[in-house]
Amino acid sequence: MGIVLTNALLVDLDPPNVELTSLRIDHGMIVERGRNVDANDADEVIDCGGCMVLPGLVNGHTHLYSALASGMPAPGESITNFHDVLKYVWWRLDRALDGDAVEMSALVGAVHAIRCGTTTLIDHHASPSCISESLDRVENGIDRVGLRAVLCYETTDRNGTAGREAGLAENRRFLEKCSKSGDHKFAGLVGGHACFTLDDASLASMADQAEKFDTGVHLHVAEDPVDDAICRERYGHSLLDRLNKHNLITSRAVFAHGTHLPDDAIAQFNQTRPALAHNPRSNMNNAVGYTRIGDISCPIMLGTDGIGADMFTEAHVAWLKSRDGSAGQSPAQIVSMLVASARRASQALGVQLGSLQPDHAADIVITDFLPATPLDAENVVAQFIFAFSSQHVRHVIARGEWAMRDRMIASVDESAVRIEAQDVARSIWSRMQSLD
Numbered sequence: 001m002g003i004v005l006t007n008a009l010l011v012d013l014d015p016p017n018v019e020l021t022s023l024r025i026d027h028g029m030i031v032e033r034g035r036n037v038d039a040n041d042a043d044e045v046i047d048c049g050g051c052m053v054l055p056g057l058v059n060g061h062t063h064l065y066s067a068l069a070s071g072m073p074a075p076g077e078s079i080t081n082f083h084d085v086l087k088y089v090w091w092r093l094d095r096a097l098d099g100d101a102v103e104m105s106a107l108v109g110a111v112h113a114i115r116c117g118t119t120t121l122i123d124h125h126a127s128p129s130c131i132s133e134s135l136d137r138v139e140n141g142i143d144r145v146g147l148r149a150v151l152c153y154e155t156t157d158r159n160g161t162a163g164r165e166a167g168l169a170e171n172r173r174f175l176e177k178c179s180k181s182g183d184h185k186f187a188g189l190v191g192g193h194a195c196f197t198l199d200d201a202s203l204a205s206m207a208d209q210a211e212k213f214d215t216g217v218h219l220h221v222a223e224d225p226v227d228d229a230i231c232r233e234r235y236g237h238s239l240l241d242r243l244n245k246h247n248l249i250t251s252r253a254v255f256a257h258g259t260h261l262p263d264d265a266i267a268q269f270n271q272t273r274p275a276l277a278h279n280p281r282s283n284m285n286n287a288v289g290y291t292r293i294g295d296i297s298c299p300i301m302l303g304t305d306g307i308g309a310d311m312f313t314e315a316h317v318a319w320l321k322s323r324d325g326s327a328g329q330s331p332a333q334i335v336s337m338l339v340a341s342a343r344r345a346s347q348a349l350g351v352q353l354g355s356l357q358p359d360h361a362a363d364i365v366i367t368d369f370l371p372a373t374p375l376d377a378e379n380v381v382a383q384f385i386f387a388f389s390s391q392h393v394r395h396v397i398a399r400g401e402w403a404m405r406d407r408m409i410a411s412v413d414e415s416a417v418r419i420e421a422q423d424v425a426r427s428i429w430s431r432m433q434s435l436d
């Protein structure tokens with residue numbers, strides 16, 4: 001049985017296009033588009049009432065493990081810099097997670113994503129107390145509500161050699177599993193925290209894995225000056241030299257932040273073209289500064305770095321930050337970050353996301369947004385920044401199936417999930433109190 005969307009104001013971003021027409025989806029794919037689309041007898045027909053329909057959005061960098069962090073007690077220690085934020089907040093949270101907490105965090109984060117029209121997540125996971133098979137728990141949480149994701153485990157040396165080896169093993173296990181499944185729902189990258197918590201043996205192992213699986217690393221890079229400073233102090237080389245020594249800068253790499261990339265690193269990124277995830281709300285929250293996006297020409301994705309999954313809000317903030325700062329980006333440049341996220345996720349998953357054209361994946365957001373001003377291919381990027389919002393997301397189709405209908409999550413009882421999640425959050429927060 002297929003689904004036919006009629007009277008739909010189809011909005012594409014890659015390239016920008018607006019058309020009031022019909023769409024037919026079947027077997028997880030968009031199969032037909034145009035005014036003459038005929039519904040089969042068995043098809044479900046949805047009249048979109050002339051409202052906006054978008055491709056599902058992609059979050060280019062997130063941490064679902066932090067989905068149950070909202071409202072948690074502030075650390076007792078005083079936080080004076082970015083390293084303190086990691087040490088007393090996130091590295092305490094990730095150590096407090098057990099397998100059930102990992103899965104519940106992923107589920108709650110995925111439900112939130114659906115409500116925002118985000119259908120694919122590029123996630124960076126850490127749970128040092130339960131590393132083995134943790135990516136399966138993340139996958140289970142996401143799979144329960146029918147989204148897609150590109151997952152990795154955040155390898156690090158900060159929990160000793162055994163922790164490092166377990167992280168590498170988890171990435172390898174998940175990559176092997178994904179290479180066999182071929183279902184275009186989940187894919188892997190080779191995850192690592194950041195060069196300043198990874199020694200040379202760890203970086204070399206990550207590079208080997210990336211080559212073996214024909215993929216890239218997913219790494220925080222230059223989020224704060226501490227990354228380069230500790231690389232020089234502890235390992236005797238700059239951050240850029242260490243990335244180069246291990247051939248980690250490739251077109252398949254996913255780097256997050258790049259907030260403090262020096263000129264020579266930016267020149268190399270522009271030439272080699274890894275995907276760089278820009279996370280403006282997180283950067284402001286951590287007071288780590290602003291990425292020089294105006295100087296960077298490699299694909300820049302948009303990510304939330306764990307602050308929810310609302311890509312409309314993240315784009316809006318990216319725009320405002322760019323105007324308030326020195327980058328002065330155009331709406332088209334901000335929206336191109338969402339396009340870059342969809343392209344990179346498509347590459348990893350082996351399916352075409354981010355467009356409402358035939359032969360693309362049926363990951364579709366149906367809104368109740370009727371534009372109050374003319375909306376066309378020329379101004380759609382500006383409308384995205386100033387008029388579109390996640391509050392208009394009404395139905396979501398992901399992987400060709402209903403993920404949300406009339407704002408009700410299709411496959412789980414959201415109220416029950418949220419009530420159960422409160423107990424899980426209490427347990428996580430309680431365990432955090434006993435960690436140093």
Ligand SMILES: [Zn+2]
Nearest residue numbers: 124220256305
């Ligand atoms: Zn991050």
